[in-house]
Amino acid sequence: MTSETVIYITLAAITALILALFQYFYKSKLNSQLKLVLTVLRTISIFAILLLLINPKFESFTYFDEKPTLVVAVDNSESVIYLNQDDRAREVANILLNNSAINERFDLQPYHFGKSVHSLDSLNFNERQSNIALALTQLGDVYADQTAPIVILSDGNQTYGSDYSFMSQKVNQPIYPIILGDSSVYSDLSIKQLNVNRYVYLKNKFPIEIIANYNGNETINTELKIWSGNSVVFRKVLQFDASNNSEIVSTALMANSVGVKTYRAELLALDNEKNKVNNLKNFGVEVIDQKTNIALVYDRMHPDLGALKKAIESNEQRTVLILKPVDYLSTINDFQLVILYQPNHNFKQVLKSVYDQKLNSFIISGKTTNWNILNGSQTYFKQKITQQTENFQPNLNPNYETFIVENLNFNSFPPLESEFGALEILVPHETLLYKMVDGITTEDILLATLEDNTTKHAVLNGENIWRWRAQSFLNTNTFNSFDEFINKLVQYLSSNKKRKRINIDYKSFYNGNDDVIVSAQYFNKNFEFDDTASLSITLKNKDNASIRQVPLLLNNGNYRVDLSGIEPGDYDFTVKHNLESVATSGSFQILEYNVEQQFLNADISKLKSLANTSGGEAYFPTESELLIEHLLSDNRYKTIQKSIKNIVPLVDWKYLLGLIALSLFMEWFIRKFNGLI
Incomplete structure (x- = not known):
């Protein structure tokens, strides 16, 4: 309460007393006792009312103790059980979580992680990938404003995500790794990496690059073989020793037939080798008959041209040639699709040829587009010409039905510049993106x-x-989502297949640790998207004839099923409507490969480095009691007494209103009783 408020309260008390004395003592004939009682009641009433007008504020404090948080994160990936550390991990986690001194000192927050992070309920060590960097980043963000040391139980073998060695710079908490794994060093051969293109072309050779590693001190000889079925298609003798412990082997194989072809790279194992799983790696390629050739016709240089070429050619089945209009006209029969970028007066003959020869096209307009020529060269659409441009942001039409579109967070994308005025399409069409102005979605077509x-x-x-492609990278740290969006549009435009009532999206083959996702769209008889359909997928393993049926669930406007975790092999599948005779089929192959079984030891050096740079310390499972002692004795982790300050205005104090009402009532009653009213 300020000194100014105290002065106001003092003046209010004096004023209330003076007014009461004036009313009941000045020229009053009442007896002295009655005067005194009425004066006190009137003084109370006036003073209380004046207090409400002044409305002083009072402070109150609530004190409480805040314990530091102890985060316990357990690696739940398959590599832990493969290194025979699952029982130790459970034992150490139970010791930490059930220790009475730790529970009294810390607020325990247990988690487990693989490719993502979850609250700890149980440990089964069946995660097919581990992302230590993601776990540390997310936990660091959640507890950024607290004192929250992180105890991480892991073998340090990360198979997915960014390198966690540098996470201490982003996670402002001490990290205490408990190292799960054998510190012994064994002689081991491994295929560290295998690089090959996903798509190859018939009658062409495709390159293969294999990085072979050796961990040991002796001089050894081994042989690298590449198998196609039961036939060896490549072999090379390799020699390693302590100083020469890695070799890059490059070769090329011939693609002789169309379809998915699988191969197996193998390093001949040592006699006493402990881990032979990492000596093998299966890989596959899809042999296609020819590329889709796409012409990107322009008359003005623009960053969009490079962005489109990069996006489309991210799919190795497609080639983009950037051509001037006159060059395109001389090679028009070489392409399955033409992209016309900002047509102007130089495109007049190109537009006539595209329309007359009934070619598929993708037209991109902008501020230099000649709409008079474009409107007059075809009968598909008309743009209202205003000679003015405006910036429009995209908004995805969730009911778009032509092909499956994943939401790219279009609302975060920068605006595009285009002609101000409505675009009218005169033939059957589907709007994929609407124009959005100042956050308001219009019905105009983008x-x-x-x-x-x-x-x-x-x-x-x-x-x-091009700004969309850049923003996509900023959002996800990869161009893949934008490139896939453009490629789906190009795939639709370059194909003359008729529409089906069920469209499916999948890959022809998956590596063993890939997410196996099959997406579908279902349309009713009027080719309208139906979000109430009951769809299921019937999956048949061609190797053992086993069959399983799984429902598809609606997710972000598409029906999806996650088949990750099914065993490697060749599969046929059928997606069907459960109440109608509508279905579509496909097939894919899953290559055998378990990245979590490629490790022989824990990555001790990296975990110790992480601990040292973060201000923590690394321990082995047998040293869990030392870790507990360290945590309990570390002065950084003390219970902190905190207070909450509450400022309460007097007007919120309901008892004062009651006092005013009571004093006024008693004054009225006494005066009434004594015949003064």
Whole structure:
């Protein structure tokens, strides 16, 4: 309470007393006792009312103790059980979580992690990948404003994500690794990495690069073989010793037939080798008959051209040539799709050829587009010409039905610049993206696909799509999501297949640790997307004839099923509607490979480095009691007494209102009783 408020309260008390004395003592004929009682009651009433007008504020404090947090994160990946450390991990986790002194000193927060982080309920060590960097980052973010040391039980073998060696710079907490694994050094051969293109072309040779490693001190000889079925298609003798412990082997194989072809790279094992799993690696390639050739026709240089070429050619089945209009006209029959970038007066003959020959096209407009020529060269759409441009942000149409589109967080994308005015499409079409202005979605088209008899077309009404690709990278640290979006659009435009009531999206083969996701869209008889359908997938393993049926669930506008974890092999599948005779089929192959079984030891050096740089300390499972003693004795982890300050205005004090009412009532009653009213 300020000194100014105290002065106001003093003046209010004096004023209340003076007014009461004036009323009941000045020229009053009442007896002295009655005067005194009425004066006190009137003084109380007036003073209380004046206090409400002044409304002084009072402070109150609530004190409480806040214990530091102790985060316990357990690596739940398969590598822990493969190194025979699962029982030790459970034992150490139980010792920490059930220690009475630790529970009294810390607020325990247990987690387990693999590819993602979850609250600890049970440990089964069946996660197919481990992302230590993600676990440390997320836990560091959650407890950034607290004192929260992190105890991590792991073998240090990360198979997914960023290198966790540098996480101490981002996680502002001491980290205490408990190292799960054998510190002994064994002689071991391994295929550290194998690089090969996913797609190859018929009758072409495709390159293979294999990095072979040796861990040991003796001089040894081994042989690298590449198998295709039961036949050896490549072999090379390798020699390693303590100083020469790695070799890069490059070769090329011929693609002789179309389809998915699988191979196996193998290093001949040592006599006393403990881990032979990492001597083998299966890999596959998909042999295709020919590339899809796409012409990107332009008359003005723009960053969009490079972004489109990069995005489309991220799929090795496609080649993009950037051509001037006159060059395209001389090679028009070499392409399955033409992209017309900002057509102007130089595109007049190109537009006529595309329309007359009924070619599929993708038209991208911008501020230099000549809409008079573009409107007059075809009958598919008309743009209102205003000679003004405006920036429009994209908004995804969730009911788009032509092909499966994943939401790229379009609302975060920068705006595109295009002609101000509505685009009217005169043939059957589907709007993929609407224009959005100042956060309000309009009905104007930003991106749409359309069909006219046997031809397919798309119109993007805006330039600067290169900024979308850049923003996609900022959002996800990869261009993949944007590139996949563009490739799905290109795949639709470059194909003349008729629409199906069930569209499916999947890969022809998956590596052993890939997420096996199959997506589908279902349309009713009017080709309208149906989000109430009951779809299921019937999966048949061609190797053992086993069959399983799994429902598809609606997720972000698509039906999806996650088949991750099924055993390697060849599979046929059918996605069908459970109440109608509508179905579509496909097949894929899962290659045998378990990245969690590639390790022979714990990564002790990296875990110790992580502990040292973060201000923590590394321990082995047998030293868990030392860790507990360290945590209990470390002065950084003390219980802190905190207080909460509450400021309460007098007007919120309900008892004062009651006092005013009571004093006024008693004054009225006494005066009434004595015949003064």
